[in-house]
Amino acid sequence: MTTIPPEKLIDGKAFAEGLRKQIAAEVQVLRDQHGIQPGLAVVMVGEDPASDVYVRSKCKQTGECGMLSVERRLPADTSENELLLLVEALNKDPAIHGILVQLPLPRHINADRVLNTIVPEKDVDGFHPVNVGLLSTGGQALVPCTPLGCSLLLKDRLGDMSGMNAVVIGRSNIVGKPMAQLLLKENCTVTLAHSRTRDLPAVVKAADIVVAAVGIPEMVKGEWIKDGATVIDVGINRLPGSAEGKSRLVGDVETAEAAKHAAGITPVPGGVGPMTIACLLRNTLTACKRLHGLED
Ligand SMILES: Nc1nc2c(c(=O)[nH]1)N[C@@H](CN(C=O)c1ccc(C(=O)N[C@@H](CCC(=O)O)C(=O)O)cc1)CN2
Numbered sequence: 001m002t003t004i005p006p007e008k009l010i011d012g013k014a015f016a017e018g019l020r021k022q023i024a025a026e027v028q029v030l031r032d033q034h035g036i037q038p039g040l041a042v043v044m045v046g047e048d049p050a051s052d053v054y055v056r057s058k059c060k061q062t063g064e065c066g067m068l069s070v071e072r073r074l075p076a077d078t079s080e081n082e083l084l085l086l087v088e089a090l091n092k093d094p095a096i097h098g099i100l101v102q103l104p105l106p107r108h109i110n111a112d113r114v115l116n117t118i119v120p121e122k123d124v125d126g127f128h129p130v131n132v133g134l135l136s137t138g139g140q141a142l143v144p145c146t147p148l149g150c151s152l153l154l155k156d157r158l159g160d161m162s163g164m165n166a167v168v169i170g171r172s173n174i175v176g177k178p179m180a181q182l183l184l185k186e187n188c189t190v191t192l193a194h195s196r197t198r199d200l201p202a203v204v205k206a207a208d209i210v211v212a213a214v215g216i217p218e219m220v221k222g223e224w225i226k227d228g229a230t231v232i233d234v235g236i237n238r239l240p241g242s243a244e245g246k247s248r249l250v251g252d253v254e255t256a257e258a259a260k261h262a263a264g265i266t267p268v269p270g271g272v273g274p275m276t277i278a279c280l281l282r283n284t285l286t287a288c289k290r291l292h293g294l295e296d
């Protein structure tokens with residue numbers, strides 16, 4: 001792991017730990033005062049090793065927060081129809097307040113059809129078109145976990161972001177587009193950059209906030225970063241490592257070089273990744289409260 005000077009480190013792992021403690025305390029109150037236990041169902045199809053690790057962590061942390069954790073693992077040859085039937089059953093299950101279908105799904109399954117079958121009220125990934133629309137119109141959306149985590153880290157670090165120039169690199173539905181919406185909500189001037197953006201180094205150089213979500217190892221060079229900027233690295237790229245065959249994780253940003261210019265920067269691992277799961281728990285709690293007509 002790259003060393004970042006402590007005063008520049010945006011420690012997502014520590015922040016996520018604090019957030020989980022807060023969520024656990026709220027879950028306890030919900031159980032004691034209302035007799036309600038939030039429930040999260042995580043559905044995984046097939047055997048992807050990275051997904052296996054993430055699903056395990058999600059289910060473990062759900063239980064540790066005092067929520068009901070339901071893990072449904074289906075074989076790789078599960079038909080789309082079988083998966084849709086499971087989602088429909090979870091939609092109707094009163095013990096379940098959040099449903100997450102782990103991505104990627106096997107190629108023979110239409111992921112959009114599956115995600116759009118989850119009722120928006122239980123869509124703790126925030127991928128349903130109703131939640132996408134609510135986020136862009138300023139309504140009560142469930143917000144995708146990774147950008148929500150980035151936004152919490154930024155607010156904690158910077159406070160008021162009004163008028164700041166923010167660049168989001170990457171225009172995916174899961175991270176880039178919702179991230180841009182969240183920054184706009186914070187009154188930033190937002191540029192959503194992508195593979196066709198002209199002179200990306202100059203665009204990044206003008207930014208007070210840089211969110212990199214491209215999935216290309218160390219694509220954002222240290223010298224592109226403006227002095228004093230805040231850098232959020234969403235990339236989790238696994239590279240072949242040492243002779244012992246251990247792999248190495250790197251982000252989308254050249255961390256050590258970027259840290260020479262930035263005022264704050266997230267590491268990989270230990271930055272945005274842990275926030276994704278903590279925000280999933282937060283969304284489950286939010287969905288549960290809303291489904292029971294309680295205040296957020
Ligand atoms: N339905 C969804 N599928 C996927 C999502 C998602 O938000 N919803 N996001 C990613 C994977 N992901 C969660 O599912 C995820 C990725 C990484 C981490 C994390 O904590 N990473 C660690 C490093 C762990 C490692 O060694 O690999 C870190 O960054 O410190 C958590 C969740 C795709 N699918």
Ligand SMILES: [Mg+2]
Nearest residue numbers: 221222223257
């Ligand atoms: Mg360089």
